[in-house]
Amino acid sequence: MxxxxxxxxxxxxxxxxxxxxxxxxxxxxxxxxxxxxxxxxxxxxxxxxxxxxxxxxxxxxxxxxxxxxxxxxxxSTPIEAPFTPPAAPKVVDPDALPAALHPYFGERFSALRWKSVAPGMHIIRAANVSDGSLMLLRIAPGKSVPMHSHGGNELTMILRGSYQDGLGHFAPGDVADLDSDVTHQPVTMPGGPCICVAATDAPLRFEGWLARMLQPLIKL
Structure with a gap:
């Protein structure tokens, strides 16, 4: 990755x-x-x-x-990768969530209990975060998230699958580090659902009237 x-x-x-x-x-x-x-x-x-x-x-x-x-x-500090001798490849458990997420969502993808909030969109909210909103999102392939900007900041990391928007192609490991100046419309790629972890400090700002009407229900 x-x-x-x-x-x-x-x-x-x-x-x-x-x-x-x-x-x-x-x-x-x-x-x-x-x-x-x-x-x-x-x-x-x-x-x-x-x-x-x-x-x-x-x-x-x-x-x-x-x-x-x-x-x-x-x-102004150049990023220089120090030389390290080759190490044996790590065995990666494809079912394991990153360790930083374990206190909030558990350890394994297969144990997640998703809540449907819209056709093709599921969510799990972390209840034990004191500052900001933390959630897992699972969006079916080929789905388009409504055009939106951000009332504050958003930091999203892709865990599985991928999406494309005006900022580029985002695949596992990538982060979208966004602020209120960014407007975008992610579209999930074929091949499997896009699963990501996202942090926000303010609600999204949807441009379409239907998305704005549904926003209180999906709470994004």
Missing amino acids: MPHHHLDEATIVGYSAGALPDAFAVVVAAHLSICQRCRDSVGDADAIGGALLAQPWEGAQPPAQAREAMLAKLA
């Missing part, structure tokens, strides 16, 4: 600083479990953050300026 869509730098900085809502931190942790590139970026952010904290500022630097300085340093 080699992701092609990665975490935004601001998300990496927020995770390193422990400033992300709980729901978003769970999705980040799930992605980090399979993405060496983003693990390296988090390591860089940890190191940069430590250096900034240790720096003797003249007076107290406002938190916003410190965050911008950290983002600038992270953006």
Whole structure:
């Protein structure tokens, strides 16, 4: 599993600083479990953050300026993969959810208990998240999610299947790190349902009147 869509730098900085809502931190942790590139970026952010904290500022630097300085340093830090000798391939259990999701959804895909919210769409909401909304979504192949933007931020990681939208093709391991400036319409690809884990901090903004009418029922 080699992701092609990665975490935004601001998300990496927020995770390193422990400033992300709980729901978003769970999705980040799930992605980090399979993405060496983003693990390296988090390591860089940890190191940069430590250096900034240790720096003797003249007076107290406002938190916003410190965050911008950290983002600038992270953006200018080249991602270099250190050489490691080849390791034996890991045996991956295709039925296992990422470990970061276990406290919220259980350990195995086969044990999930889905709730139908629309034709071809099923959902499981995590009840034990204190900050933000965390959910699993299963969407049948060939389905089009209504055109929408976001009232806040959304972080989605693909677990199985894939979808296509104006931002590209998203397959297992990829993350869509979106904010309120993004409007898109994901379409799931043939071959099997698309299963993803998603974190949001505000309801979606659907453009069609029918989707807006149904939104209180599906609670997205």
